[in-house]
Amino acid sequence: MQASENAVAPSLEAKAYCLRLYVAGKTPKSILAFTNLTRICEEHLLGRYEIEIIDLLENPQLAQGDQILALPTLVRRLPEPIKKIIGDLSNTERVLVGLDLRERR
Amino acid sequence: MQQKSDLALLANPALRYSLPKSPTGIRGLDEITLGGLPQGRPTLVCGGPGSGKTLLGLTFLVNGVLDFDEPGVLMTFEENAGEVASDVASLGFDLPHLISTQKLAVDYVRIERSEIEETGEYDLEGLFVRLDYAIRSVGARRVVLDTIESLFAGLKDQAILRAELRRLFRWLKDKGVTTVITGERGEGQLTKQGLEEYVSDAVILLDHRVLDQVSTRRLRVVKYRGSYHGTNEYPFLIDEAGISVLPVSSMALAHDAPLDRISAGIAHLDGMLGGKGFYRGSTILVSGAAGTGKTSLAAHFLDASCRRGERCLCFLFEESPQQLLRNMRSIGVDLEPWMTSGLLQFHADRPSRYGLETHLATMHQVVADFKPTVAVLDPVTNLMTVGTFADVQAMLTRMIDHLKTENITALLTSLTPGRTEVERTETSISSLMDTWIVLANDDLGGHHRRGLYVLKSRGMAHSNELREFVLTDHGLAIAANGDAHATAAGVGHRAQEGPEHHAGL
Numbered sequence: 001m002q003a004s005e006n007a008v009a010p011s012l013e014a015k016a017y018c019l020r021l022y023v024a025g026k027t028p029k030s031i032l033a034f035t036n037l038t039r040i041c042e043e044h045l046l047g048r049y050e051i052e053i054i055d056l057l058e059n060p061q062l063a064q065g066d067q068i069l070a071l072p073t074l075v076r077r078l079p080e081p082i083k084k085i086i087g088d089l090s091n092t093e094r095v096l097v098g099l100d101l102r103e104r105r
Numbered sequence: 106m107q108q109k110s111d112l113a114l115l116a117n118p119a120l121r122y123s124l125p126k127s128p129t130g131i132r133g134l135d136e137i138t139l140g141g142l143p144q145g146r147p148t149l150v151c152g153g154p155g156s157g158k159t160l161l162g163l164t165f166l167v168n169g170v171l172d173f174d175e176p177g178v179l180m181t182f183e184e185n186a187g188e189v190a191s192d193v194a195s196l197g198f199d200l201p202h203l204i205s206t207q208k209l210a211v212d213y214v215r216i217e218r219s220e221i222e223e224t225g226e227y228d229l230e231g232l233f234v235r236l237d238y239a240i241r242s243v244g245a246r247r248v249v250l251d252t253i254e255s256l257f258a259g260l261k262d263q264a265i266l267r268a269e270l271r272r273l274f275r276w277l278k279d280k281g282v283t284t285v286i287t288g289e290r291g292e293g294q295l296t297k298q299g300l301e302e303y304v305s306d307a308v309i310l311l312d313h314r315v316l317d318q319v320s321t322r323r324l325r326v327v328k329y330r331g332s333y334h335g336t337n338e339y340p341f342l343i344d345e346a347g348i349s350v351l352p353v354s355s356m357a358l359a360h361d362a363p364l365d366r367i368s369a370g371i372a373h374l375d376g377m378l379g380g381k382g383f384y385r386g387s388t389i390l391v392s393g394a395a396g397t398g399k400t401s402l403a404a405h406f407l408d409a410s411c412r413r414g415e416r417c418l419c420f421l422f423e424e425s426p427q428q429l430l431r432n433m434r435s436i437g438v439d440l441e442p443w444m445t446s447g448l449l450q451f452h453a454d455r456p457s458r459y460g461l462e463t464h465l466a467t468m469h470q471v472v473a474d475f476k477p478t479v480a481v482l483d484p485v486t487n488l489m490t491v492g493t494f495a496d497v498q499a500m501l502t503r504m505i506d507h508l509k510t511e512n513i514t515a516l517l518t519s520l521t522p523g524r525t526e527v528e529r530t531e532t533s534i535s536s537l538m539d540t541w542i543v544l545a546n547d548d549l550g551g552h553h554r555r556g557l558y559v560l561k562s563r564g565m566a567h568s569n570e571l572r573e574f575v576l577t578d579h580g581l582a583i584a585a586n587g588d589a590h591a592t593a594a595g596v597g598h599r600a601q602e603g604p605e606h607h608a609g610l
Contacts, residue, residue: 022231024230024231024234029226029227029228032225032226033225036225056230056231056234057234060234060235060237060238061238063231063234063235063238064212064235064238067214067215067216068231068234068235069214069216069229069231069232069235069256069259070227070228070229070230070231070232070260071227071228071229071230071231071234072227073227073231081220082220083220083222084220084221084222085221085222085223085224086221086222086223086224086227087223087224087225087226087227088224088225088226088227089224089225090224090225090226091224091225094222094223094224095222095224097222098222098224
């Protein structure tokens with residue numbers, strides 16, 4: 001858990017953050033989650049992230065693999081360890097903590 | 106008696122088909138619920154740790170596949186598929202086979218609170234997606250959620266969780282799948298999280314108690330909306346054959362009452378019983394103090410029954426079969442040939458070997474396997490060492506019920522402590538008895554004398570005299586009518602001269 005905000009320099013390896021957002025269709029919550037996520041990434045992980053959207057209505061079989069229950073769920077696949085953040089990501093502070101971009105206080 | 110009114114209602118056919126039922130295939134449970142769980146609706150099964158909730162759910166699923174052509178889904182929150190499979194492999198459930206043949210889908214839901222951050226609004230749609238996917242993948246008609254309450258430990262927002270569970274149970278109902286939801290027993294309520302609030306169709310409570318180091322499992326249908334059901338606590342068993350709830354038969358209350366009679370094996374005793382002996386399918390109690398000849402009387406009955414070619418089953422709670430054979434040989438009753446020929450089977454068990462429910466289940470099984478027409482239980486009073494008074498009475502009621510339903514003539518012996526002729530034990534079970542024969546000792550007058558009388562015998566004219574009898578080396582011989590001091594007529598020995606055998610007891 002050494003990744004604090006200061007430790008991550010923008011010049012580091014590109015796409016270091018591999019994120020996956022699970023949703024079920026275009027619901028208000030999933031749209032809000034996606035908007036919040038891209039905003040946070042643009043602000044804090046510019047150029048170092050990729051987001052994969054998985055719509056479980058189309059690919060229900062993918063829910064089991066990442067142990068998805070709640071939706072929306074953001075899964076940080078890289079860097080390890082895997083982290084999960086559930087909800088519409090409206091609390092930026094909590095998202096940053098969940099992504100290990102900020103110390104839990 | 107609460108139980109009787111229950112049973113009487115259950116026997117009413119008009120109450121039977123009120124609601125479509127999904128049979129569990131669990132012996133006894135389908136009888137109590139008049140056909141199974143409410144079809145297409147959720148049933149809550151709650152109980153403490155180790156009470157058999159998961160096993161009940163799995164049995165419901167596996168029987169659904171094997172016996173009722175209904176594929177199933179197991180969503181487990183506590184163990185992964187491999188662990189579940191190995192847990193039930195010993196019961197002969199081959200889960201991997203059912204999974205590979207697409208009859209069963211297992212989804213292990215694991216939620217680790219430390220890995221999860223919660224921010225903003227969410228729902229449990231992911232759970233719905235998974236369940237829906239699993240149901241569609243096998244065409245499931247049955248679903249088991251074991252134990253969904255684990256979610257409460259994994260998610261912080263309890264309000265969302267409760268709302269979503271309510272939605273889930275509604276959704277399952279709309280899907281029309283018959284669902285078993287297991288829940289851990291909570292303090293002051295049926296489940297820790299009060300799931301009974303959400304599942305209002307049927308609730309089954311499992312209980313596992315250990316009293317005096319004897320374990321007893323009980324099952325109770327707390328609630329069954331739209332259907333009548335047995336409301337008593339029913340003992341149930343988990344053994345190598347899986348779950349069974351006991352007894353099946355007591356729900357019926359429709360015993361035949363045959364008119365044909367069978368000999369007690371002693372001519373004079375038949376004479377005292379209206380001249381023809383016992384009614385077939387009736388229950389006979391033989392009570393008396395130690396050494397009064399109860400087992401001897403039972404041996405005569407067995408011998409005579411075997412002579413007629415009837416299959417006889419003898420439960421021994423005190424002696425070994427060899428002891429009994431030896432003792433009975435000494436009064437000229439040789440049962441060994443019947444044992445050899447297979448007409449007579451002994452089943453000897455120390456009462457303390459296991460709890461009453463297990464005794465009851467074992468007896469059920471032995472009866473089902475051997476299919477006797479005559480049964481002897483000697484002596485039932487020994488069961489008092491493993492249960493309370495009420496428990497033994499309940500157990501005997503169920504056993505007698507079962508024997509009656511099977512039209513098996515049963516003779517039970519009961520040891521009366523001390524000199525009192527009629528003790529509490531007998532009084533408590535005597536109402537179940539059709540015929541009651543009391544044996545008594547009398548040391549007055551300088552020598553040991555034995556007496557016998559028929560205290561009651563339903564549905565027949567019977568003698569109410571006390572008759573003296575002796576145990577000779579060719580059997581138990583009852584004195585002639587009317588004279589308690591007379592010698593044993595028809596037997597070559599006078600009572601005073603004949604060898605006194607304290608056979609059996």
